[in-house]
Amino acid sequence: MRVEFDRDTCVGMYQCVAEWDAFEKDLNDGKADLRGSEEEGEDLFVVEVPDGEELDAKFAARSCPVDAIEVYDDDGEQVV
Numbered sequence: 485m486r487v488e489f490d491r492d493t494c495v496g497m498y499q500c501v502a503e504w505d506a507f508e509k510d511l512n513d514g515k516a517d518l519r520g521s522e523e524e525g526e527d528l529f530v531v532e533v534p535d536g537e538e539l540d541a542k543f544a545a546r547s548c549p550v551d552a553i554e555v556y557d558d559d560g561e562q563v564v
C-alpha cells in the first residue's frame with residue numbers, strides 16, 4: 485500500500501496527524517510532513533505504508549478536509 489501526499493494542497497488542519505503518526509506537524513510551514521517519504525514531484529510526497537499501519541493511513545486520508553492524501557493498494561488502485 486502506498487500513500488501520496490500533495491503537500492501543496494495541505495492547509496495544515498492536522499487531522500491526519502491525529503490519525504497516523506507518520507504525519508507530523510510542521511508549524512513553520514503550516515503544513516504536515518510525511519515521515520520517510522520521498523518527493524516524486526513538486527510537493528508530491530510518496531511513501532510505502534509499513535505493515536500494520538494500513539488502517540491508520542486510510543483514516544488519515546479520509547480525515548483530510550482538502551483531500552491532500554491519497555491511498556493506493558498494491559495493484560495501483562486508489563482506495564481512498
Ligand code: SF4
Pocket residue numbers: 493494495496497498499500501507515516547548549550551552553
Ligand atoms: S489533514 Fe490534510 S490539510 Fe490537514 S495537515 Fe493533514 S494533509 Fe494537511
